Amino acid sequence: MDNFIYNGNAARVIFGRGTISRLAEEAERLSADRVLVLSTPEQADQAQGIAEVLGSRFAGLYSKAQMHTPVDATADALREVERLGANAVLSIGGGSTTGLGKAIAFRTDLPQIVVPTTYAGSEATPILGETENGRKVTKSDPRILPEVIVYDVDLTLTLPxxxxxxxxxxxxxxxxxxxxxxxxxxxxxxxxxxxxxxxxxxxxxxxxxxxxxxxxxxxxxxxxxxxxxxxxxxxxxxxxxxxxxxxxxxxxxxxxxxxxxxxxxxxxxxxxxxxxxxxxxxxxxxxxxxxxxxxxxxxxxxxxxxxxxxxxxxxxxxxxxxxxxxxxxxxxxxxxxxxxxxxxxxxxxxxx
The missing domain is CATH 1.20.1090.10 (Dehydroquinate synthase-like - alpha domain)
Incomplete structure (x- = not known):
């Protein structure tokens, strides 16, 4: 066998059915009591419903995530982070929403929880792709990797x-x-x-x-x-x-x-x-x-x-x-x- 190097990324993965019921528990593990929930406009209602599981830890919903993570959209979301005094983000959706959560975490080092509703897979990576002036640029950094991924199979049952x-x-x-x-x-x-x-x-x-x-x-x-x-x-x-x-x-x-x-x-x-x-x-x-x-x-x-x-x-x-x-x-x-x-x-x- 050839020589090789393997670096494992440290992330907590919770997989199963009904697992979103554990979101408040996971937020508590991260000492997060002001969680900003992220979504696209199309998934705002779904995200709002899931966010209720957080109880008093739910600080607000930002539902303007966009495809390819434009930097101006991230700047707008960061103003909401500051306004609400958020100390964690919860991304609910696919790659667009996960990308926004990563972009926020890269700039603030806030902990992230991700609830994927598609098969994008980006929630498992320390990689961020951002778009500005017609170019998409990627970067890798430990701050980008979400701390917790909650996979709930039930959320994918209605994915078209x-x-x-x-x-x-x-x-x-x-x-x-x-x-x-x-x-x-x-x-x-x-x-x-x-x-x-x-x-x-x-x-x-x-x-x-x-x-x-x-x-x-x-x-x-x-x-x-x-x-x-x-x-x-x-x-x-x-x-x-x-x-x-x-x-x-x-x-x-x-x-x-x-x-x-x-x-x-x-x-x-x-x-x-x-x-x-x-x-x-x-x-x-x-x-x-x-x-x-x-x-x-x-x-x-x-x-x-x-x-x-x-x-x-x-x-x-x-x-x-x-x-x-x-x-x-x-x-x-x-x-x-x-x-x-x-x-x-x-x-x-x-x-x-």
Whole structure:
């Protein structure tokens, strides 16, 4: 076996059904008696209802979280933190809300509790992606990692199938890139394979029976594993492209990941054959890239970036930005190859 280094991120994870009943107890463990609850506008009512579990520890609700975590939105939320004298944040929702909580914690070092309602997985990472002036920039810091994650399977039972699929593939992307990461190690690779397999077997069941608690638990468990992968090793081309397109064109996060992932995997396949074999095995498919495409498309996901708001003249500037300050990648970044990759994802073509 090759030498390796594994750094485990210290976070408390509570997983099961009905676990939001423990939120007040978890806030008490963090000595938090003024908890600011965060959500998107669409989930404000749900967040308000969950926040009631906090009792007197609930300080207020800020329901303006936005996709890709714009820095001006964070500045607005920080004014609410100060106004309320909050000494902790509780993020309820998907990656947008979790991102806002992380951005607040990075600037204030306030403790975080996260209640995920999608399969984003970002709650398990010390990584923050923020958007300013058309660019999305990531940073990693121990302050960004949430102290407590409360996974409640019951909260995912009504997650729409379409969102479940793209959110699940978004999570799979973290594990896929972990398998060919520069810092890949056997511990993370085990979690990556298990995470991909759990989500891949859960999503078809969820598509048929959205309220199946066992399938929902499998998907949520897989999302956590994939999130741990994202927080443990570096990412590569796929995530660089998603950050580029998200920052430039404000594309919807999970659908964008879903459309791009098969093409990024196909691009990297010649340089990472062992990782591709493990991905294909976890998917129960013959090929990693086409297996990912067929899984997502077969469950109704749109596979064309042009349907998500990417302009037809956006490919060339996206390639230029992606190649500037590029992430490490197992295959050298080539301008023509990236153009072909994005063109295929733009049209929604099945990778070859």
């Amino acid at each position: 199938v379409a969102m479940s699929v793209t959110s699940g593939i978004n999570a799979v992307a973290h594990a896929v890139e972990a398998l060919y990461a520069r810092e890949a190690n056997p511990i993370v690779s085990l979690m990556a394979e298990q995470g991909i397999a759990a989500i891949a077997r859960a999503l078809p069941i969820i598509a048929r029976r959205p309220d199946d608690p066992d399938a929902r638990a499998d998907a949520l468990y897989g999302a956590w594993l994939c999130g741990v992968c994202l927080g443990s090793v570096g990412m590569a081309l796929h995530h660089k492209l998603c950050h580029t397109l998200g920052g430039m064109f404000n594309l919807p996060h999970a659908p964008m990941h879903t459309a791009l992932l098969p093409h990024a995997v196909a691009y990297n396949a010649p340089a990472a054959p062992e990782a591709m074999a493990r991905i294909a095995q976890a998917l129960s498919a013959k090929d990693a890239a086409t297996g990912l495409f067929d899984l997502a498309q077969g469950l109704g996901a749109s596979m064309a970036l042009k349907t998500m708001g990417m302009p037809d003249d956006g490919i060339d500037p996206a390639v230029e930005q992606a190649m500037a300050n590029a992430y490490w990648n197992p295959r050298v970044l080539e301008k023509d190859g990236l153009h072909q990759l994005l063109a295929g994802a733009y049209e929604g073509q099945r990778p070859e």
